[in-house]
Amino acid sequence: MMTLYNLTGCPYCDMARRRLDELKLSYDVIEVPAMRPMRQEVHRVSGQWTVPVLVDDGEVFDDEDKIIAHVNKKYAT
Ligand SMILES: N[C@@H](CCC(=O)N[C@@H](CS)C(=O)NCC(=O)O)C(=O)O
Known part of the structure; x- marks a missing residue:
C-alpha cells in the first residue's frame, strides 16, 4: 500500500x-x-512540509530523490 502526497504543478x-x-x-x-x-x-506524516512525500507500507520518504531510490531498489527488477 503506497500513498503519494502530491501537489499539481510541482516538478x-x-x-x-x-x-x-x-x-x-x-x-x-x-x-x-x-x-x-x-x-x-x-507534516504529521513526514515531520516536514514539502512534497512529494511517499509512504510505502509505513516507511516514509520525504524527497523525490529518496522516493526514486527507494522504488528503484524495492521494485525495479
Ligand atoms: N524535495 C525537494 C524539494 C521539494 C519542494 O520544494 N517541493 C515544493 C513544491 S514543488 C514544496 O513542497 N514546497 C514547500 C512550500 O512551497 O511550502 C528538494 O529537496 O529538492
Missing part, C-alpha cells in the same frame, strides 16, 4: 510520479494544499 512531484508510473506501481494520491500552513497531514 519534484512529477519526477516521483513519473518513476512510479514507469514501474507500473499502484498508489493513492493525496493532493495537498498549495499553502504550506494548510499541509498539516504532510
